[in-house]
Amino acid sequence: MAEPSRLEQLERRVRELEEELARERGRQQAPRPRIENMSPEVTDSNPYSRLMALKRMGIVKDYEKIRTFTVAVVGVGGVGSVTAEMLTRCGIGKLLLFDYDKVELANMNRLFFQPHQAGLSKVQAAEHTLRNINPDVQFEVHNYNITTLDNFEHFMDRISNGALEEGKPVDLVLSCVDNFEARMAINTACNELGQIWMESGVSENAVSGHIQLIKPGESACFACAPPLVVAANIDEKTLKREGVCAASLPTTMGVVAGILVQNVLKYLLNFGTVSYYLGYNAMQDFFPTMSMKPNPQCSDQNCRKQQENYKRKEAAQPKQEIVEQEEEIVHEDNDWGIELVSEISEEELKAASGPVPDLPEGITVAYTIPNKEENLITEETVAESEESLEELMAKMRNM
Amino acid sequence: MAEPSRLEQLERRVRELEEELARERGRQQAPRPRIENMSPEVTDSNPYSRLMALKRMGIVKDYEKIRTFTVAVVGVGGVGSVTAEMLTRCGIGKLLLFDYDKVELANMNRLFFQPHQAGLSKVQAAEHTLRNINPDVQFEVHNYNITTLDNFEHFMDRISNGALEEGKPVDLVLSCVDNFEARMAINTACNELGQIWMESGVSENAVSGHIQLIKPGESACFACAPPLVVAANIDEKTLKREGVCAASLPTTMGVVAGILVQNVLKYLLNFGTVSYYLGYNAMQDFFPTMSMKPNPQCSDQNCRKQQENYKRKEAAQPKQEIVEQEEEIVHEDNDWGIELVSEISEEELKAASGPVPDLPEGITVAYTIPNKEENLITEETVAESEESLEELMAKMRNM
Numbered sequence: 001m002a003e004p005s006r007l008e009q010l011e012r013r014v015r016e017l018e019e020e021l022a023r024e025r026g027r028q029q030a031p032r033p034r035i036e037n038m039s040p041e042v043t044d045s046n047p048y049s050r051l052m053a054l055k056r057m058g059i060v061k062d063y064e065k066i067r068t069f070t071v072a073v074v075g076v077g078g079v080g081s082v083t084a085e086m087l088t089r090c091g092i093g094k095l096l097l098f099d100y101d102k103v104e105l106a107n108m109n110r111l112f113f114q115p116h117q118a119g120l121s122k123v124q125a126a127e128h129t130l131r132n133i134n135p136d137v138q139f140e141v142h143n144y145n146i147t148t149l150d151n152f153e154h155f156m157d158r159i160s161n162g163a164l165e166e167g168k169p170v171d172l173v174l175s176c177v178d179n180f181e182a183r184m185a186i187n188t189a190c191n192e193l194g195q196i197w198m199e200s201g202v203s204e205n206a207v208s209g210h211i212q213l214i215k216p217g218e219s220a221c222f223a224c225a226p227p228l229v230v231a232a233n234i235d236e237k238t239l240k241r242e243g244v245c246a247a248s249l250p251t252t253m254g255v256v257a258g259i260l261v262q263n264v265l266k267y268l269l270n271f272g273t274v275s276y277y278l279g280y281n282a283m284q285d286f287f288p289t290m291s292m293k294p295n296p297q298c299s300d301q302n303c304r305k306q307q308e309n310y311k312r313k314e315a316a317q318p319k320q321e322i323v324e325q326e327e328e329i330v331h332e333d334n335d336w337g338i339e340l341v342s343e344i345s346e347e348e349l350k351a352a353s354g355p356v357p358d359l360p361e362g363i364t365v366a367y368t369i370p371n372k373e374e375n376l377i378t379e380e381t382v383a384e385s386e387e388s389l390e391e392l393m394a395k396m397r398n399m
Numbered sequence: 400m401a402e403p404s405r406l407e408q409l410e411r412r413v414r415e416l417e418e419e420l421a422r423e424r425g426r427q428q429a430p431r432p433r434i435e436n437m438s439p440e441v442t443d444s445n446p447y448s449r450l451m452a453l454k455r456m457g458i459v460k461d462y463e464k465i466r467t468f469t470v471a472v473v474g475v476g477g478v479g480s481v482t483a484e485m486l487t488r489c490g491i492g493k494l495l496l497f498d499y500d501k502v503e504l505a506n507m508n509r510l511f512f513q514p515h516q517a518g519l520s521k522v523q524a525a526e527h528t529l530r531n532i533n534p535d536v537q538f539e540v541h542n543y544n545i546t547t548l549d550n551f552e553h554f555m556d557r558i559s560n561g562a563l564e565e566g567k568p569v570d571l572v573l574s575c576v577d578n579f580e581a582r583m584a585i586n587t588a589c590n591e592l593g594q595i596w597m598e599s600g601v602s603e604n605a606v607s608g609h610i611q612l613i614k615p616g617e618s619a620c621f622a623c624a625p626p627l628v629v630a631a632n633i634d635e636k637t638l639k640r641e642g643v644c645a646a647s648l649p650t651t652m653g654v655v656a657g658i659l660v661q662n663v664l665k666y667l668l669n670f671g672t673v674s675y676y677l678g679y680n681a682m683q684d685f686f687p688t689m690s691m692k693p694n695p696q697c698s699d700q701n702c703r704k705q706q707e708n709y710k711r712k713e714a715a716q717p718k719q720e721i722v723e724q725e726e727e728i729v730h731e732d733n734d735w736g737i738e739l740v741s742e743i744s745e746e747e748l749k750a751a752s753g754p755v756p757d758l759p760e761g762i763t764v765a766y767t768i769p770n771k772e773e774n775l776i777t778e779e780t781v782a783e784s785e786e787s788l789e790e791l792m793a794k795m796r797n798m
Contacts, residue, residue, distance in 0.1 A: 010409035017416035024423045032504065032514050042644045047507035047514075050605075053646035057604040082510075086649040089508050105431065108446035109488050111481075111510070114532055115431050115446075133513055205456040206449075207671070245441045247452035250485040251664065255657035262650040262681050272606070272682035282661050283671035287686040 031135040038064045038091065047134070048091060060269045067136075069268050070163040070170040072096040074146060074155075074186055076122040078110035078248055079200050079209075080176030082257035085112060087137075088130045090265065093164045094138040095130070097123045098155065100145040110250050138164065147185045156189050172264060173197035176257075178246075187222035190214065191302035194309070200260050206247040207282040209256040211263060211275070217306030219276055220292035223299050252282055430534035437463045437490065446533070447490060459668045466535075468667050469562040469569040471495040473545060473554075473585055475521040477509035477647055478599050478608075479575030481656035484511060486536075487529045489664065492563045493537040494529070496522045497554065499544040509649050537563065546584045555588050571663060572596035575656075577645075586621035589613065590701035593708070599659045605646040606681040608655040610662060610674070616705030618675055619691035622698050651681055 032047075040052035054060040071092055073084050076099040084095055099122040103113045117125040123141035131139060140162060146155040160169050173195055175186045183199065190197045194216050202209040214221055259278055266272040276291030294307050431446075439451035453459040470491055472483050475498040483494055498521040502512045516524040522540035530538060539561060545554040559568050572594055574585045582598065589596045598611040598621060613620055658677055665671040675690030693706050 007406060007409065010406065010413060014409060014412050014416065017413065017420060021416060021420050021423060024420060042505075044503040044505050045517075047504045049505050049644055050508045050647040053644050054605060054648075057646045059604055059606055059646065082653065085510060086653065089510065089649045091508075104443040105446045106441075106443050106448050108532065109449045109490075111484060111488065114528075116531070118444075129513075132515070133507065205458055206453060207458055245448055245452050247456045247458065248449040249453075249661070249664070250488045251657045251661040254481065254485065254653050255661070258650045258654035258657060259684065262648070262654070263684075265648070265650065266682075273684070275684045278684050283665075285658065285662075285672070285674045285677050285686065285688055287684065289684060 031132055034135050038067065051090060060271050063269065065269060066091050066265075067093045068164065069172075070094040070096065071264065072098065072159055072162070072170045072173045074098045074173065074175050075177035075182065076126050077101065077107070077176065077178060078250070078253035079202060079257045079260070080174070081110075081112035081122070081126055082254055083174060083176055083200075083261055084126055084130060085133070086257060086261040087264070088134045090261070091134065092137055094140065094162075096158060096162050096170060097126055097139065097141045098144070098146055099123050099126075100143060106245075110248060110253050145182075147181045152185060152189070155185075156193065159189060159195055160193055169193065169195060171268060174260065174264065175199045176260075178202075183222055187214075188300065188302070191216050191221055191223075191300050191306060194306055198260060198263065200256055202248065202252055202256055204246040206249045206252050208280060209252055209282075210277065210279045211256065211260045212277045213263065213267070213274055216303060217294060217308075217310030220294050221298060221300060221303045223303060224295035225292055249282075252280070255280055255282075430531055433534050437466065450489060459670050462668065464668060465490050465664075466492045467563065468571075469493040469495065470663065471497065471558055471561070471569045471572045473497045473572065473574050474576035474581065475525050476500065476506070476575065476577060477649070477652035478601060478656045478659070479573070480509075480511035480521070480525055481653055482573060482575055482599075482660055483525055483529060484532070485656060485660040486663070487533045489660070490533065491536055493539065493561075495557060495561050495569060496525055496538065496540045497543070497545055498522050498525075499542055505644075509647060509652050544581075546580045551584055551588070554584075555592065558588060558594055559592055568592065568594060570667060573659065573663065574598045575659075577601075582621055586613075587699065587701070590615050590620055590622075590699050590705060593705055597659060597662065599655055601647065601651055601655055603645040605648040605651050607679060608651055608681075609676065609678045610655065610659045611676045612662065612666070612673055615702060616693060616707075616709030619693050620697060620699060620702045622702060623694035624691055648681075651679070654679055654681075 035048070038048045038052055039046055040049060040056070042049050051066075052063055055063050069092055071087055071094075073080050073087075073095060076084060076097050080097075080099070084097060087095060101122050103117045103120050103122055103125050105115060105118050107113050108115060112129070113122070113125060117129075121143045123143050127139050127141045130137065140158070142151075142154070142158065144151045144154075146152055158170075159173060161167050163170050173186060173190060175183055175197060177183055177186070178201075183201075186197060186199075189195065196213075196215050199212040199214060199222060200210065213219065259275075259280070263274050263278070267274045275289050277289060279286075279288040281287070294303060296304070296307065298304055298307075434447070437447045437451055438445055439448060439454070441448050450465075451462055454462050468491055470486055470493075472479050472486075472494060475483060475496050479496075479498070483496060486494060500521050502516045502519050502521055502524050504514060504517050506512050507514060511528070512521070512524060520542045522542050526538050526540045529536065539557070541550075541553070541557065543550045543553075545551055557569075558572060560566050562569050572585060572589060574582055574596060576582055576585070577600075582600075585596060585598075588594070593615050595612075595614050598613060599609065601608040612618065658674075658679070662673050662677070666673045674688050676688060678685075678687040680686070693702060695703070695706060697703055697706075
């Protein structure tokens with residue numbers, strides 16, 4: 001008599017546990033159904049209503065176009081993870097994620113990853129979270145270091161062929177890495193492929209950062225100009241080995257990811273003005289902008305080739321189109337296209353930056369420029385003195 | 400014979416399900432153990448190493464002090480939720496959260512909330528996520544609308560007594576609400592209590608935002624100056640009823656939350672310069688700053704009382720301390736303490752803003768100012784003409 005009752009109890013317990021487990025899993029994993037077309041309809045259940053409202057507000061002409069774009073995010077740390085999340089929530093078509101790190105509790109002072117993900121690879125953990133947030137986005141993740149030879153080739157291949165339509169290149173590459181080697185690898189790949197990309201970085205002391213748009217041949221590449229040391233150039237592993245670590249803040253990284261993705265949206269959906277360089281000095285709430293032309297003597301031969309291509313293309317275009325293109329460049333004031341949009345005086349800048357191009361407050365160069373005749377600064381000086389010479393001669397002719 | 404085997408099967412199934420459920424819950428909920436003291440030790444398992452590094456980098460003198468502070472976040476939407484997450488990850492002592500909304504799929508275009516949380520109250524969902532991220536933080540959540548009479552009284556009581564040490568006031572109130580009434584309620588409470596707070600807002604078209612520091616009696620309160628319509632003043636419910644909705648972007652809201660919490664950290668931990676007003680124009684990547692003195696004719700009697708208190712306190716302080724305090728105010732150029740840090744000309748500003756105080760580009764006022772003699776603008780005009788009169792008289796005397 002006792003046994004059937006025990007049996008019943010167990011059967012009931014199994015049912016309860018199964019329900020509980022389904023609820024638990026559902027809460028965590030069951031994604032919403034895919035949405036075929038973005039709708040502007042204002043209902044509580046429409047995840048796109050507030051984005052489609054950008055059309056009615058007159059900000060973006062064709063918001064749905066976001067679904068046709070593919071963006072590669074290299075580095076899924078403090079900046080890259082938030083960048084990927086913002087793009088996912090905006091409904092980007094496809095995301096390629098590259099990273100080889102694991103989630104650690106030491107990352108918990110930045111947004112995105114959660115303690116229970118410690119030990120998982122960053123790309124795996126990110127894909128799980130992002131798929132759950134927006135199942136309309138396609139994900140392709142690569143758990144490797146792009147700077148080794150084999151991986152670099154595979155990285156190049158995926159950048160060239162990994163768009164929504166396999167065989168087509170991605171629309172944009174975003175560098176959210178934390179070391180010099182990885183930035184140079186992305187720079188090399190993008191110069192070879194003529195791939196437009198955006199750089200981002202946060203300083204070791206956690207209180208400044210920047211983003212930079214690089215159009216191979218058109219604007220300065222990472223090798224053209226002395227890299228601006230707003231970015232942390234020290235490998236995290238080295239730092240750890242030496243028993244020190246760089247500081248980081250969720251605030252600075254959130255701001256940098258925010259201005260990065262905002263400029264990605266402006267670039268892809270064609271609204272507002274895309275910044276070529278935007279800095280963030282958190283101590284003073286100062287946000288310098290500037291733009292830089294490529295260096296004709298850049299050490300990267302593919303950058304020099306892209307510069308030739310750009311010049312040819314520009315020369316071949318009818319005049320009207322060139323004017324339109326010129327408008328895209330925010331500030332072009334001198335031979336190097338460097339213009340500072342800030343309230344500090346040129347004297348202050350010169351005093352602060354020394355024998356390098358004028359840089360906004362808080363930005364210093366990673367290394368000094370070799371004193372060759374064909375380098376960046378000498379070029380500018382030569383150009384300036386040539387102008388004065390012509391003026392002088394004109395005056396003399398008039399005498 | 401069949402029955403014991405069935406029993407065994409069921410017992411095994413129950414064990415399996417219990418283990419599975421524990422694993423599932425563990426993955427999702429089991430928080431890391433509490434950490435008694437923040438350590439600068441560089442290990443993968445230390446969630447505070449990158450924050451404690453701010454000391455070694457010379458940015459913050461005493462980072463551990465963060466654990467002694469209590470911050471109230473009013474509004475846990477696109478800005479408030481990210482604000483709360485950043486403070487949680489930074490290891491703030493205690494957070495008070497106020498909101499009365501539920502999570503909806505329509506919120507998924509902003510950071511923080513996830514689709515499985517749809518239907519939960521925002522404060523409940525936020526508390527669950529944040530506790531899991533950092534169990535060292537204390538949470539107190541209130542699922543109500545602060546603008547109704549009873550709730551307003553309770554809100555005032557919690558602001559006054561809800562610090563880590565019960566009976567002491569919170570260190571800072573952050574307004575992350577999306578409507579005028581809630582902002583005015585916070586303003587009224589803080590003026591009455593002399594509570595320092597920060598305002599934040601994002602425009603309806605999603606491409607601009609701002610933060611503002613309000614020290615009752617010392618800087619302009621929300622009622623002192625015409626509210627700057629960078630903030631969306633339209634109630635979401637009203638918008639929905641009319642079948643339209645405001646646009647929003649995770650980028651803009653992430654940037655506003657980032658600059659808000661960055662200024663909270665600067666204020667609490669005493670580093671850098673805290674901005675009195677910082678705007679964000681996403682279309683142009685333009686970040687105007689300014690500061691405003693309170694209006695002696697402010698409609699809020701408690702603001703006027705706080706102004707008197709501040710003047711008395713200022714007068715009673717020895718001169719050196721006053722100088723130190725003055726330094727805190729970033730820009731003080733004219734009678735109203737309004738200074739524009741931007742490259743646009745005064746003429747452009749005047750043309751853009753009409754018969755109101757000079758405002759940075761992209762900022763317009765919510766309502767025009769009544770044409771009374773004692774209002775903000777007239778005061779300024781009178782002060783200006785009095786000066787000219789004196790100069791004129793001085794010249795005449797010299798004739």
